[in-house]
Amino acid sequence: MDTTLTAFIWVWLSLILLINIFAIAGFFVGADSVWAGIQKVQETYSPFNVINWLVELVTLSPAIGAYVWRERRRNRPQTN
Numbered sequence: 001m002d003t004t005l006t007a008f009i010w011v012w013l014s015l016i017l018l019i020n021i022f023a024i025a026g027f028f029v030g031a032d033s034v035w036a037g038i039q040k041v042q043e044t045y046s047p048f049n050v051i052n053w054l055v056e057l058v059t060l061s062p063a064i065g066a067y068v069w070r071e072r073r074r075n076r077p078q079t080n
Contacts, residue, residue, distance in 0.1 A: 027040040
């Protein structure tokens with residue numbers, strides 16, 4: 001079960017990372033200039049953009065939950 005949870009965590013994190021990379025690329029494709037694309041990325045990923053950070057947290061929550069579950073499984077005493 002630990003292997004399955006670890007695989008899920010890695011797959012989920014990889015998907016979220018890939019989505020963010022595509023979003024950044026999309027900012028540049030849809031912008032009029034490179035500088036406009038950079039500004040859009042800075043606005044979106046700014047530490048003051050609380051909505052974006054909340055959305056990132058919600059999308060990462062399945063991986064966080066799987067990590068917590070895996071660690072609890074690993075730390076419980078073995079009953080054989």
